[in-house]
Amino acid sequence: MSSSTLSPNSYTLLHLLAFAGPDGIDKAILVEGLKLPNQGKEFDFLSDEIDLGSAEAELLQASLIDKSTDNGFLSIHPSVKDIVIQKLSDSDRSKYFDASVHVVTCGFPNTWCDDVGHQFQTWAKCEKYLPHVNHLVKHAKAYSISSVTPQLYGELLLQCSWYLYEREWYTVARDFVDTALETFEDKTSLAFASAVDLSGLIDLDMNNPSNALVSFNLALNIRETLLGPEDPLIASSFNNIALSYTETGDLEKAYSAHEKALSIRLPYYLRMGKPNEAEEMMQRCPVLKDFTDDSFINTGNPRYVGNMVLLSRIRLAQGRLDDAMRLASKALTFRQKLQGNRLKTCDSLYDVADMLVRQERVSSAIELLKQLVAISETLTEAEGQLARANYKLSVLYGEKEMLAESQACKSRAISLRDKLRPESKDIPFEESEFMKLCLFMLWATEATERVIFKVGPQIAFRTDRDRQWDRVENAKPRATSVLSGYESPVDVAGNKSLVSAAWRNATATLLKYLSDGNEDGVPVAVAAMKNITFSVGMFSVNDPAASKMQFHYTSPEIANALNGTNKVDGNTIYRMASVTKAFTVLAGLLELDSTHWDRPITDFVPTLANYTNNTPGEDDPTHITEWDKVTLSALAAQIAGVPRDPFLVGEIIDPAKITSLGLPPLNPDDPLSLPPCALPENYNSTDSACNEIPSIESIQNRPPALLPWTSPAYANTGFVLLGVAIANITGKPLADVYRESIFEPLGMKSSNATVPPKSEWHRSVIPDLTAFDINAGILTSSGGLLSTTNDMAKFGVGILNSTLLPDDETRKWLKPVSHTAHFEYSIGRPWEILRYTHASGVITDIYTKLGDSGAYSGFIVLLPDYNAGFSILSGSVSSLRFSVVAQIAEVITDSIVPGLAAQAAKEAETKFAGVYNSTMPGLESSLTLSVNHTVGAAPGIVISSWTSNGTDVLAALPARLGPGPYRLVPSISDPESGTEAFRLVASLDAPVPPSTEAPKGLFTSMSYLAADWILLDSPTYGGIGISLFVFKIGLDGNVEEVRPEAFRVSLKRTDWGWGCN
Incomplete structure (x- = not known):
C-alpha cells in the first residue's frame, strides 16, 4: 500500500x-x-x-x-x-x-x-x-x-x-x-544563558576551568541584563565563577565572587582552616539551614550528595574522623546507586580510601583504590583520577613492602601525570601534585548548590592505632541482636580476625574433600565434589573486604566444556535456580504497596479471577483451589497451599514409572490430562516456557495441596503467579522490575533475568547448553535469574544493610512466617530458616534460599546477627550436584558461624571490658565489665562488680531478677549520637550447652516462666527499666562512659580489662 x-x-x-x-x-x-x-x-x-x-x-x-x-x-x-x-x-x-x-x-x-x-x-x-x-x-x-x-x-x-x-x-x-x-x-535569552552556563559546568567537570570561566561570565552578563542584580540566578553565576577561580588557584577572586553571591559563602572559611565557622555559615545557607547530619544521610535527593561530601570534609577538618567517614561512605553509596561508575563515584572512592588510611585500614583502602582504577580505565575523562589513584596505591603498596606493585603503580602514575601536565615532568613525586590533576569540586551535584573548600596540610587529623569500631554506612539507628549476645564483628577479613581464620579452615576442608574424593569410603557428596564446578563467596556489611574471601573450583566438566568459561572466578555467571525467589520477594517489597500483600491473587491476575468467578473453590475445596483466598503474602511465604509445580515440572511421564506405580491410562477428555500448555501453539519462539495465559490456565483447575495459611508447602507455581502479579501491578516487564529495583541500584552489573548476550558467554558456566540458553518466560520469577559471586555479595550486603528497603522493613522481612515439622527449620518470605546451635547453646538464625534446577544449584545465606553471609553457586549435569552444594554449605557454616561469634566476643572485650567509675566527688558508684571466653559460657558483657551509692547492686539483684551471673546484651545502636544501648539479663534463661541440657517441661521451664523476652524491660524505676545501660562511644571506637539509666549516673571508663580465660 x-x-x-x-x-x-x-x-x-x-x-x-x-x-x-x-x-x-x-x-x-x-x-x-x-x-x-x-x-x-x-x-x-x-x-x-x-x-x-x-x-x-x-x-x-x-x-x-x-x-x-x-x-x-x-x-x-x-x-x-x-x-x-x-x-x-x-x-x-x-x-x-x-x-x-x-x-x-x-x-x-x-x-x-x-x-x-x-x-x-x-x-x-x-x-x-x-x-x-x-x-x-x-x-x-x-x-x-x-x-x-x-x-x-x-x-x-x-x-x-x-x-x-x-x-x-x-x-x-x-x-x-x-x-x-x-x-x-535569540542569543540574549535566559535559555541561551542557561545553555552557556551548562557548557561551562561541563568544562569545569572536565577540568578545564579557564574555558568554564569564559562561559560563566557570558551567562552572568546575559542574566544581569535581563534580571537585574538581585535574582538568585545571578548568585548562581557568581558561585560558578568562584568555582573556576578556585580551580585556577586565584582564591582572592574566588573570595570576591562569593561575597557577591546571595547564598553559599562558606568555602573560604574552611580553606582558611576554620571549619567551625564554615559549618556555621553552612547552616545560614537558605538551602541548607534546616539540615542536620541525619538530614544529609536520609535524603534521597541527589542534589544534596555534594552537600553530604561537604559536611564530610568539614567533619574531617574538625578531627571528627568517624563522622566524616560515615558521611563520605553514604555519599559514595548514593553515587554508586544513582550515577553508577562515573567520575563522581571515583572521587568518593578516593575520599573513603583516604579516610580508611587515616584509620590504618590500609588493606581496605587498597581494595577501594583498585575499584577506582578499574572504573577510571573505562572513562576517557578520568585520567586524572587514574593518576591520583595509582599514586596512592604506589605509596600504600610501599608501606606493605609490596615493592613490585608499588613500582608499577608509580610508573603508571608518573606517565599519566606527564601526559596531562607535560610541564610537571621534573617535579617531586608528591600527593599534592597529583591532587592538581583532579577537579576538587567534582563532588558537587548541581551548580546553584555548590560551595568551595580545600583542606590544607596545616590541619592536623586524629588517628587511632587499635581502632576496632567503624560507623561506615551505619548512620541510622540499628537493631542489634539480643540473642547473639554481642554486636556484629567489624573485622571479618583481616589477618588477625578469627573469622578469617575460620574461612581458611573451611577452604582447607574443601581442598581436602576435593583431594579425598579419590579415596574409598568417603561420603558420596565428598566423593562427587571434584565433579562439580562451584564458587563460594563471603560478604559483610561491616567489612567490605570480606567479599574478597572466595573459593572457586573448576571441574573437568567445565574445564573442557565447548561452551562458556573454562575457569571460574568471582565474575563468572551462573544460573541461580530458585535463589531467584529471594529477588522476587525483594522486588515486590520495593515495588508494591504494603496493602497489596494482603489482597488475593485474583485481584491482580484476571485469568484466575475469571476462573474463580465461574468455579468457586468453596463448592469443592478438596479439588478446587480457592484462589480468592490466596494472598500475595501467602504465596511469598510458601503457605498458600497452591499446586506445587507448573506444567510438566514434577509430572510423571516415563511409561516405565507409570507402569511400576500401577497408574491407569489418562483420559484424553480430562482437562487435567491435556492442559493448554500441552499444546505447541501456546509457546512462542523466544521463551522456553508456555505463554502466560495458557500457563495460568494449566494451573488454575488443579487441586490444592492445602488450604491457604494451613502449613508451609513449597510451590514454584506460587512464585510464577507472584511474578505475574508484580508485573501487572507495576505495568512493567518483570525483567525491568529486577533491573530497575535491584540490579542497577546495587551495582549488580553481571546479573540478568534473561540469557546474557553471547559476548558474555565466555564467563558463563555452561555444563549443558540447553540448560543455560533458555529464556524462562513466565517461570523467571520462580527460578530464572543469573548472577555472579561478586554480585551475590552486593545483594547480600544490600539486604542486611537496608540499602534498598527501610531498615524496619528489612527486620520485618527477616523473620519467620510459619514453622515446619522440625524444630530446626522455619519458613519466611521466601526464606528457609535454619536454627544453628552453638556450643554455648546460643541460637543463630540462618536465613537461606536454596536453588536447584536444570544444571545449577546454589544458596544465598544471610546471618543477620552478624551482618554477614555467604553465597554458593554451582553448575554440573551430575545428579549429585545439590548434595555436593549442601555439603559445601555445611562446611562453611560450621566454620564461619562460630568464627563470627568468637570475633564478636573478641571485639566486645576490646570495646567494653574494663572499670567504670563516677567522677562526682563523694559518689561511690562503679561498674566492672568483662567477657567470659570459656567454652560454653553464655555470650554477653559480664557484670563482674557493680556498686551504686556505696551499695552492692549485684547482691540485691537475685531477689528481683533471679541468680547471676548478669550479662549485658546489645539492643539498639545509634552511630549518629555515638551511643549504644544494652540490656541486662539474668541467668534463669541463659543458653545451656546442648550436651548438658536436662529435659525441660514446656510449661514449667524457666525458658517459659522467666524468659528474657518476657522480663527484658522489668522492673522499672522512674519509668526506666533497671536493665537499660547506654554506652557512649569515643572516636577510637571504644567506650568512654556508661550510663545505667535508671540510676541516673554516668560512669567514666578508667581502666581496661581483658575478660576471663
Whole structure:
C-alpha cells in the first residue's frame, strides 16, 4: 500500500512515527504530546482512543509499522522510515519534525528550569524520552531540517543536556548543548544563558576551568541584563565563577565572587582552616539551614550528595574522623546507586580510601583504590583520577613492602601525570601534585548548590592505632541482636580476625574433600565434589573486604566444556535456580504497596479471577483451589497451599514409572490430562516456557495441596503467579522490575533475568547448553535469574544493610512466617530458616534460599546477627550436584558461624571490658565489665562488680531478677549520637550447652516462666527499666562512659580489662 492511499489520520501517524526513536515509541508519549497548544487539527485524532486505534490498525494491516508484543511500542523499519522522510517536502519535514519536538517536549520531565536539575525520580522517564530526542537531532542534521520553532527545539535539547550532565555522560551532553547553542536564535535569552552556563559546568567537570570561566561570565552578563542584580540566578553565576577561580588557584577572586553571591559563602572559611565557622555559615545557607547530619544521610535527593561530601570534609577538618567517614561512605553509596561508575563515584572512592588510611585500614583502602582504577580505565575523562589513584596505591603498596606493585603503580602514575601536565615532568613525586590533576569540586551535584573548600596540610587529623569500631554506612539507628549476645564483628577479613581464620579452615576442608574424593569410603557428596564446578563467596556489611574471601573450583566438566568459561572466578555467571525467589520477594517489597500483600491473587491476575468467578473453590475445596483466598503474602511465604509445580515440572511421564506405580491410562477428555500448555501453539519462539495465559490456565483447575495459611508447602507455581502479579501491578516487564529495583541500584552489573548476550558467554558456566540458553518466560520469577559471586555479595550486603528497603522493613522481612515439622527449620518470605546451635547453646538464625534446577544449584545465606553471609553457586549435569552444594554449605557454616561469634566476643572485650567509675566527688558508684571466653559460657558483657551509692547492686539483684551471673546484651545502636544501648539479663534463661541440657517441661521451664523476652524491660524505676545501660562511644571506637539509666549516673571508663580465660 502506498502512503498516499492512507487515511489522513494514518498518514499523519506514519510520519510522526518516522521521527521517533529506532526502537519504537510508546503510544502514551504521542497522547501526552497533545497537551501543548498549537499542534494543528490534523493531530487531534491522537487524543481519541478510537481514532488513534483505527489509524494504528490501518498501518499494521498495511505492514507499514510493527507493534511490539513485549511493550506495545509502535515502530517503523529503518529502511521504511528513511523512505517516508525522504519523500516529504522540506516544509512537511519541518512540520512533522516540529510536531515531534512538541510531542517529546511535553512528556520530557520539565524540572530543569524550576530546580536546575532533574530529580533522580525523573531519570527513568528522561531515559525513556532520550532516544527520541537523539533521533530528532540525527534527522535534523541528516536532512538539514529548519525548525519553525527553534526556541522550543533548543529548550528540549537543553533539558536533555542537563539530564545527561547530571548522569555524567559528558560527551553526549556536550554534543547536545552545542547543538542547543547553535539552535537558539535569540542569543540574549535566559535559555541561551542557561545553555552557556551548562557548557561551562561541563568544562569545569572536565577540568578545564579557564574555558568554564569564559562561559560563566557570558551567562552572568546575559542574566544581569535581563534580571537585574538581585535574582538568585545571578548568585548562581557568581558561585560558578568562584568555582573556576578556585580551580585556577586565584582564591582572592574566588573570595570576591562569593561575597557577591546571595547564598553559599562558606568555602573560604574552611580553606582558611576554620571549619567551625564554615559549618556555621553552612547552616545560614537558605538551602541548607534546616539540615542536620541525619538530614544529609536520609535524603534521597541527589542534589544534596555534594552537600553530604561537604559536611564530610568539614567533619574531617574538625578531627571528627568517624563522622566524616560515615558521611563520605553514604555519599559514595548514593553515587554508586544513582550515577553508577562515573567520575563522581571515583572521587568518593578516593575520599573513603583516604579516610580508611587515616584509620590504618590500609588493606581496605587498597581494595577501594583498585575499584577506582578499574572504573577510571573505562572513562576517557578520568585520567586524572587514574593518576591520583595509582599514586596512592604506589605509596600504600610501599608501606606493605609490596615493592613490585608499588613500582608499577608509580610508573603508571608518573606517565599519566606527564601526559596531562607535560610541564610537571621534573617535579617531586608528591600527593599534592597529583591532587592538581583532579577537579576538587567534582563532588558537587548541581551548580546553584555548590560551595568551595580545600583542606590544607596545616590541619592536623586524629588517628587511632587499635581502632576496632567503624560507623561506615551505619548512620541510622540499628537493631542489634539480643540473642547473639554481642554486636556484629567489624573485622571479618583481616589477618588477625578469627573469622578469617575460620574461612581458611573451611577452604582447607574443601581442598581436602576435593583431594579425598579419590579415596574409598568417603561420603558420596565428598566423593562427587571434584565433579562439580562451584564458587563460594563471603560478604559483610561491616567489612567490605570480606567479599574478597572466595573459593572457586573448576571441574573437568567445565574445564573442557565447548561452551562458556573454562575457569571460574568471582565474575563468572551462573544460573541461580530458585535463589531467584529471594529477588522476587525483594522486588515486590520495593515495588508494591504494603496493602497489596494482603489482597488475593485474583485481584491482580484476571485469568484466575475469571476462573474463580465461574468455579468457586468453596463448592469443592478438596479439588478446587480457592484462589480468592490466596494472598500475595501467602504465596511469598510458601503457605498458600497452591499446586506445587507448573506444567510438566514434577509430572510423571516415563511409561516405565507409570507402569511400576500401577497408574491407569489418562483420559484424553480430562482437562487435567491435556492442559493448554500441552499444546505447541501456546509457546512462542523466544521463551522456553508456555505463554502466560495458557500457563495460568494449566494451573488454575488443579487441586490444592492445602488450604491457604494451613502449613508451609513449597510451590514454584506460587512464585510464577507472584511474578505475574508484580508485573501487572507495576505495568512493567518483570525483567525491568529486577533491573530497575535491584540490579542497577546495587551495582549488580553481571546479573540478568534473561540469557546474557553471547559476548558474555565466555564467563558463563555452561555444563549443558540447553540448560543455560533458555529464556524462562513466565517461570523467571520462580527460578530464572543469573548472577555472579561478586554480585551475590552486593545483594547480600544490600539486604542486611537496608540499602534498598527501610531498615524496619528489612527486620520485618527477616523473620519467620510459619514453622515446619522440625524444630530446626522455619519458613519466611521466601526464606528457609535454619536454627544453628552453638556450643554455648546460643541460637543463630540462618536465613537461606536454596536453588536447584536444570544444571545449577546454589544458596544465598544471610546471618543477620552478624551482618554477614555467604553465597554458593554451582553448575554440573551430575545428579549429585545439590548434595555436593549442601555439603559445601555445611562446611562453611560450621566454620564461619562460630568464627563470627568468637570475633564478636573478641571485639566486645576490646570495646567494653574494663572499670567504670563516677567522677562526682563523694559518689561511690562503679561498674566492672568483662567477657567470659570459656567454652560454653553464655555470650554477653559480664557484670563482674557493680556498686551504686556505696551499695552492692549485684547482691540485691537475685531477689528481683533471679541468680547471676548478669550479662549485658546489645539492643539498639545509634552511630549518629555515638551511643549504644544494652540490656541486662539474668541467668534463669541463659543458653545451656546442648550436651548438658536436662529435659525441660514446656510449661514449667524457666525458658517459659522467666524468659528474657518476657522480663527484658522489668522492673522499672522512674519509668526506666533497671536493665537499660547506654554506652557512649569515643572516636577510637571504644567506650568512654556508661550510663545505667535508671540510676541516673554516668560512669567514666578508667581502666581496661581483658575478660576471663
